[in-house]
Amino acid sequence: MLGSRIWTWYTQYSAALQQAIGMSSNDIDANVRPIYQFSEDWEVLGPFQTGTRGMAKRSVLQKAVWGADPLELHGGFRALEYSEQATLKSSLAFNATIQWSKVKAKLSDPRQTQQASADLSVDFPHVEWRSFQDVYGWPALQWQGWARGEIFVQQGVGTITLALHAEHVLEFWVDGKHHFGGDWYGYGRAATTLHLEPGRHRIDIRLVRELRRDGATDEPALNVRLRMQGQGALVQAVLPEINGGYNLLSGILMSDIVGDANGPFASSHASVTLRNDAQVDAHVYAIEGNHNQCEVEFVGAAPVTLVAGQTKPVAFRIACVPPAGGRGPIRVTLKYRLGDEQLTRQVLAYALPPVRDLYAPQKLTFMHPGGMVSYAVLRPPSPNAHCGTDSNVSAPVLLAMHGAGLEADKDLVRHALDELPDLCAWTLFPTGVTPWSGDDWHTWGFADVEAAISAIPDWIKQVGWEGPGVDVDRWLVTGHSNGGQGVWYALTHHPDRIIAAAALSGYSSIQNYVPYSLWRTADPGKTQIAQSALNSYRHELLLENIKAIPVFQQHGEKDDNVPPYNSRLLKQLIYEAEATSDYHEMPGKPHWWDGVMTTEPLKHFLRSQLNTGGPVVAEEPPNLQAFTVVSAGQGTVARYGLDILQLLNPGQVGKLRAEYDPLTPSYSISQSNVLSFRIPAWFQECPFISVNGQMLAETPESDGITSQVVFRHSNGTWLYSSTASDLPPRQGKQLGAMDAILSTRGAFQITHLSPAAQHIALQISRNLCQYFGADTKITNDYNEARAANGSNLITIAIGRDLPTTPESPISFSNSRLEIHDQYSPYPHIYAAANHLAAVWLRPLPDERLDLVVWGADEEGLGIAARLVPLMTGTGQPDFVVADQTMLWKGLEGTLALGYFDVWWKVSRGSYFT
Structure with missing residues (x-):
């Protein structure tokens, strides 16, 4: 003190x-x-x-x-x-x-x-x-x-x-x-x-x-x-920063005020980030607003605990008597306990939230699936929007994803599409939680996009909107630079929701941004596993998913940040995938220039796709005799409702190709590396469906509306699934490499199982807050953390501290770690000498995950903690075993790494020394 x-x-x-x-x-x-x-x-x-x-x-x-x-x-x-x-x-x-x-x-x-x-x-x-x-x-x-x-x-x-x-x-x-x-x-x-x-x-x-x-x-x-x-002060409010200096506008993240000074907040969700600088835990047990002006309440249960040294966002709801700022700055008072002491901490909005015209771009707050408050900038359809004469029209969402290092609330992003006030769309500038969009608009960042879209109907109710409705399942996606890469991700991973796309100066994939060179030499068996863990970023492999979606490409000829080769290559590969794109390379233009988001060709494209109501997402392929669905194994991917659910071998892409024969009539499906998939309801109208030449049995009784799941039995035959138990247990949000841990549906539960592991638990919590804006709960009670509803776990353990689970093929003791491989008659045994370290995923109920961070000793635990997903491009598979030599050899210093299949068994092709 x-x-x-x-x-x-x-x-x-x-x-x-x-x-x-x-x-x-x-x-x-x-x-x-x-x-x-x-x-x-x-x-x-x-x-x-x-x-x-x-x-x-x-x-x-x-x-x-x-x-x-x-x-x-x-x-x-x-x-x-x-x-x-x-x-x-x-x-x-x-x-x-x-x-x-x-x-x-x-x-x-x-x-x-x-x-x-x-x-x-x-x-x-x-x-x-x-x-x-x-x-x-x-x-x-x-x-x-x-x-x-x-x-x-x-x-x-x-x-x-x-x-x-x-x-x-x-x-x-x-x-x-x-x-x-x-x-x-x-x-x-x-x-x-x-x-x-x-x-x-x-x-x-x-x-x-x-x-x-x-x-x-x-x-x-x-x-x-x-x-x-x-x-x-022992509990600090962390103020956001601008250009390296303090931003004293607000210590509180909250929505803008809509309409006029007497209008409502765009959303009631708000948050403040707190840091506990005391050497004992702090328990925030109450939150209060300005007396007779604003009411606030926690989102979730109280008290909110911050262990010593922890930083975390605290979510709350706020409602104020209009005008919100009529009695001066908005104040939020937090009451907390440190041991026997009861203290308070006041956070002020030094400047009131801006008042935005109903039709102007405005900050909208909402709950991210990770359990904390995020925001986006929303622009509703203007009175000049060309939405036709139908009073019941539901306009699609125009997603505009920002580039690296930009805040959606800055004028450069907020007003990027001001020249297009006539678009019949709900224009949304998401943040991806951070200026670097969390993880390149992928697992964490795209969950933020989906949550922002889902918040639009709440905004409609909040402000009493009487204009066009919103169709949250129809998107036109656009973005520049890293946002352009986000467009390729959305196109290749969520094609059934996208009516059109415009990728501007975006790189084709992180692997292709510039060539790999100067790597430290590692066994190719190891590098291919690290590389395959990034398959969901290899958009070049997934372009068959975009067939029949209108795509616009734009790139500056003199771009020295993202070379135009990226867009030129994708133009070629799109053609080879039997799809099309409209490519415009702008002569003499660099990476960014004023008006890059509203060039004449781009404005024409956006208006042509939106101002006629936009093309409807087809429930079945229009005039398509054949189409293909490709998955990199990160969750599910659907095209025209044909949905790949599980892959046979993780780390490899899976494909379904459906071809229609009108003479029979029949649908023939060929598959590669697919274990289960869902066929849409309209498939079931066809009397004959075959998979790899095997005719499926008669379609199960259905209402003709719901889809049906098909899976490969252990005897090699393809069958309709009658219950969820027919499918292997690893499903949905558990799919992907180690970064699947980011699919949490609640604050991360971080459990340390000994006092020696507390420092690492705090470090991981701090990193998740720093790089993802994520909320975490740190506890030493594993059973309490395991019981948390929806949340993923990160379990920090040394030696025998870790509770065993029957689902995991990895076991351990004080002196060694064993991996039980179904393809080997003997377990792979690694001794604890030289600071043995390991990280691996374990399954929990309801598609949840437990990421184990384990060391044979404290030094080994510190090595293991480096591999907790922190930033994109590092390529961690489902499990990694290493020792101290990893600190100077890098990937070559690992002892074992690989994947678990959908049965939670070690997959073929994993690497063991």
Whole structure:
């Protein structure tokens, strides 16, 4: 805790202290001394190759997530001391040799008593970057290294509490304690809480330069910002940030006010993100609004617990007497307990929510399936919308997905389609929860899209809308850059909901953004499994799903961010998939330009698809004699109601091709790697249906409206399913690779089963909040977490702490881990030597999952925790076993990895050493 003594300043520092914080007596007023500060002098070791792809979002972090730090061969950077004579080997430098160097940080004004910061710019001008790039392209401009500095805490102030934000950093060590996750994108959402004694504290930060975030320059420098805040309050409201500075507009996420000052909120959902900086748990037991102005209530049960050091969003509902701001700022008061103390924390909306015209783009809040509040920007159909004369028309949804690093609430996104006020559509700008859209608009980000669409009918009731209705099952999807990639994902994974699509400057897949090169060598048996875990991102393999959907493509000829090759390739592959697209490459245009979302060809396309009411999603293929459905195994994929439910071999795509013979009449279905699928009701009107040449038995009794499930029996025959128990147990939201854990339907339940695992539980909770905006509940009661309704679990265990389950083929003890493989007569046994680590999925009822994070000891647990899904592009399959060598070998340091099939058995093709 901070007492008044913290703000007592020393009038003089010794020369030694001045040197420790890197300042001379001339730098600071003698009467103004910082209580805490970073050092000015930093020791740097690097560069080393990163061995990953270039511009593909987040995937450059694959090496960092899997480890692959060459210094771990020497015990890690933390084990090395600065020496002008010391040399190490690096493939990036002349003579394959590097030495230590030093860099000075730019420190914040010491008169800022609320925070201290250090800005580092690190480069290596002696490296021949240009010649390297001439051969290897963009990936040559990426590198990694380490930097060491100090945090100085003034003598005489006692233990102080600091919130450390490590912007553009993924991992760091403070006083020998490892912190993985950091704040790679500078969100500022979930700081690391430190409790530091007076004196010097060593901090080592890992430097990883990535092109998408840091840019392509002749001298590829990396800019890092470290920031500390002294905490006077024990429970802090985390304020959102704009451009690295505090955004004091609001500590509360809430909807806009609709119509005029007396109008309602667009939605009653709101939230505030809290961080507990105390060293004991906080229990928020009550929430109150302004007296006689606003009423608030928790969404979910109270109390809301924040364990020591945890950051989490707290969801609530708010309703105010009109006008909402008539009595000044909106205030929300939180009451909480710390031990026997009862305390309060007030959060203010320093500026009132904007008042938006009924037809203007407006912020709409809603509940994400993960149990926290998210938002989108919604523009209803205007009075000028060309929706025809039918008073009962239901307009489709126009989804406009933003690019990387953008907030949907910023003018650049919010007003991107202002030139098209006449569209007969509900225009929706979703966020994907974060400016980087969670996970590239995939599992987590697309769940946000679906929740935003589902919130439109609630908005209609909330504001008393009397205009056109909404058809939540008909979408026109568009997006730019990463949003353009999101268009390809939506097209290939949800084709039955899409009436048309416009992909603008989007990359074809994260694997193809730039070529893979400079990877650290690994056994091809391992790399193919890591690659196949990303199959849902390989849109090039899934283009047969888009047949008969109108597609518009646009790309700037001079785009040096997403090369136009991506769109040109997809144009070719769409043609080869017997589909069509209308491609426009804009001469001389870069990646972004004013009006990129409203070019004349694009406006014509949008109006032609929407202002006639838009094409209706067909319940059966119009004039199609044949069509194909392709699935990468991430959930279900349907085309014209023909729905692939389960694949035989995970990690491989599955296909169904249906062909109609009008002479018989019959439908012939051929399949590849499909175990079960659903046939639509209109199929059942056909008297003959065959699968791989086998005629199905007579169609079961049905109402002619519902679909029927067909599955492959263990004897190889194809049968209609009579009950759900006919199908293997791994279904629905359990499908996919390890990132299926992101399909939670409630706050993540994080269970640590020993005090030694608490630090990792807190780290995982912080990372989920930082990178996904996710809510988590941390507990040491496994049974309580397992019973949580709808939620997925993350179980943190060391040795024998972990409860066994009969469904999992992985068993363990203090000294070893066993994997029971149906294709091997003997179990695969891995001893606990060298800090054994493992992560794997286990099934729970109701399509829920339990992600086990296990270590034979504390060091092994820290290794395993790196592999919890954090960012896209890292490629974790269903299970991974590794040891300490993974920290410097990366993927090659794994001992076993692979998939579980739909019976929760180890699948064929998994890798074991």
